[in-house]
Amino acid sequence: MRALGIDPVGDVRATFRALVDATARPGTIQSTPTAPADRAVLATLVDHEVGLYTEDDRVADALSSEGRLERAAVADADVVHVDGAGAVDLEAVSRGTLKEPSDGASIVYRVDALREDPAASRLGVAVSGPGVPSERTFGVDGLTADELAAFEELTVDFPRGVDVVLAADRAIVGLPRSVDTEVR
Amino acid sequence: MTDRGESDDDTLRTGDGVDAGESSTAAETEAGESTTGTETDAEDETREGLESDGGVSEPAPSSPGVAPESVDGLLEGVESAGIEGYNYAYLDEHTKREVRRATLKAIAIPGHQVPFASREMPLARGWGTGGIQVSLSLLGPDDTFKVIDQGSDESVNAANIRRLAETTANVDPTRDTTAASIIQTRHRIPEEVLTDEQILVLQVPTTDPLRKVDGSDDRNRRRHAHQNYSKMWVSLYENVVEWDEIQIGAAYPVLVNGRYLMSPSPIPRWDTPKLHQAETLFLFAAGREARIYAVPPHTDVEPLAFEDKRFQRERFPEACALCGSTDTYRTEVETDDGKRLYACNDTSFCEKRQRDPSIQKAHHVDRDVGWERLEEPAVDAANDGGEGR
Known part of the structure; x- marks a missing residue:
């Protein structure tokens, strides 16, 4: 992962801790040690054990040079890398089964910006559910209300669903399937 | 017989390496000088085996080829032959990725048991291998790590796990609950209130609560899929019928x-x-059963109970004999002179209380936490446990 400027042990561990905090406390903004955060997340989670869908050739090349790349179509991928709204047909993404819901995909979604203040952003999001004391809000640029609704749609029959990580620059926000989101 | 066999093995192994060959020669010479032909060949061989073994485990640069003679010398070798060659935090990165993916899925689906490829660890499965894998995939050089086993920091297993993390991941060890950023634990949650800065890693021997009502993992996973827990409720009901209490x-x-x-x-x-509705992230890991599951902070966790048979906590007839606590979990212990007394199970907090009896479980947080002030249930109280959740 040095090809991406990411230390394969220290940076990856710090990125994982950011992911843990982001998933356990949905709606909070966590920071990764390297930018862009979506590449850091992929470098942390992806190897040949999981199918990856990505259009980002730099990530694909870096993974491939370490023998860690196993490409998959959107419908079969365990990790789906989305670069901007509308780049991927979210309906096709795997949501696991009732018996093995953890087979549902993780979506790493690159957006333009993430902010704590929803009013300062183009889309304000309110999050509630496990990990959230009552409700938490954050703001995002580069994600449409339709895409947010599509995430919701994918988790209607919880525990099936997908787990989303929004990433911009060094910031990430986790939207695990257990939470409800609303446009604010 | 066994000794002989082992030393033979060692002699064979030492033949492979260059260093070992040297030390073996040195040992031979030494043996030749010190013996006057009265020792049998077999004794010679055994001695060579042992001595050259020392040479292998300690390729000490200061004294190449000279076998250490004392136990202390051997131990020194083990300590200095540290960790070089191992990855940071012992696990290889491929293993960490597997554990990390499972951990994130577990947090995303609270309470669901996520399968993962559990690795061999340097201790037997069932001794905390799952907990170690999760802890080591989390730990970084800026972490402070506490390990408890049944409330004690000093049990052999806890001390060894802590030392593994200390030597391989460079973390600061601590016994103070409030100072730790990650706590690995077996069978207890510390008495002091945990904060949102902390992660608790619990070792799990048996993952599925349904297993006692049905031995089939496949059927139980189907039950979880459809949230069909009737068999568990029937089991609890039978418990009440038989014992008048959930036993x-x-x-x-x-x-x-x-x-x-x-x-x-x-x-x-x-x-x-x-x-229930804690500030802390709880991760549960079972190495033997290869499952990870989690309870995120601010999540509802309700003990199963009936409206007329409420969940109840343990009751204790006496205060802690060491610190006088009446609001901690106590266990009955027998002293050397045969006396029986009750003492806090969480030894680190008990020691704090012995120094300062007024210290509260929430002394380090400025929040109102529900459970730490729960009233001590009376010993002979009926089933009216108001602390129900």
Whole structure:
């Protein structure tokens, strides 16, 4: 992962801790040690054990040079890398089964910006559910209300669903399937 | 007989390496000088084996080829032959990725048991291998790590796990609950209130609470899929009919986020309410059964109970004999002179209380935490445990 400027042990561990905090406390903004955060997340989670869908050739090349790349179509991928709204047909993404819901995909979604203040952003999001004391809000640029609704749609029959990580620059926000989101 | 066999093995192994060859020669010469032909060949061989073995485990640069003669010398070799050659935090990165992916899925689906490829660890499965894998995939050089085993920091298993993390991951060890950023634990949740800066890693021997009503893992996973927990309820009902009380000591089954039935690992009932709407992330890891599951902070965790048979915590007839606590989990211990007394199970907090009896469980946080002030249930109280959740 040095090809991406990411230390394969220290940076990856710090990125994982950011992911843990982001998933356990949905709606909070966590920071990764390297930018862009979506590449850091992929470098942390992806190897040949999981199918990856990505259009980002730099990530694909870096993974491939370490023998860690196993490409998959959107419908079969365990990790789906989305670069901007509308780049991927979210309906096709795997949501696991009732018996093995953890087979549902993780979506790493690159957006333009993430902010704590929803009013300062183009889309304000309110999050509630496990990990959230009552409700938490954050703001995002580069994600449409339709895409947010599509995430919701994918988790209607919880525990099936997908787990989303929004990433911009060094910031990430986790939207695990257990939470409800609303446009604010 | 066994000794002989082992030393033969060692002699064979030492033949492979260059260093070993040297030390073996040195040992031979030494042996030749010090013996006057009275020792049998077999004794010579054994001695060579032992001595050259020392040479292998300690390729000390200061004294190449000279076998250490004392136990202390051997131990020194083990300590200095440290960690070079191992990856940071012992696990290889491929293993960490596997554990990390499972951990994130577990947090995303509270209470669901996520399978993962559990690796061989340098201790037997069932001794905390799952907990170690999760801890080591989390730990970084800026972390402070505490390990407890049944409330004690000093048990052999806890001390060894802590030392593994200390030597391989460079973390600061601590015994103070409030100072730790990650706490690995077996069978207890510490008495002091945990904060949102901390992660608790619990070792789990048996993952599925349904296993005691049905031995088939496949059928039980189907039950979890459809949230069909009727068999568990029947089992609890039978318990009440037979004993007039729900007779579950540790690992009291809980419903997480209103969806998944989960075993909180064999923590006493006393600790169960601490999982409900906590500030802390709880990770549960079973190395032998290769499962990871989680309770995120601010998540509902309800012990299964009936309207007229409420969940109850343990009752203790006496205060702690060491610190006088009446609001901690106590265990009956027998002293050397045969006396029986009750003492706090969480030794680190008990020691704090012995120094300052007024210290509260929430002394370091400025929040109102529900469970730490729960009133001590009266010994002979009826089933009206108001602390129900």
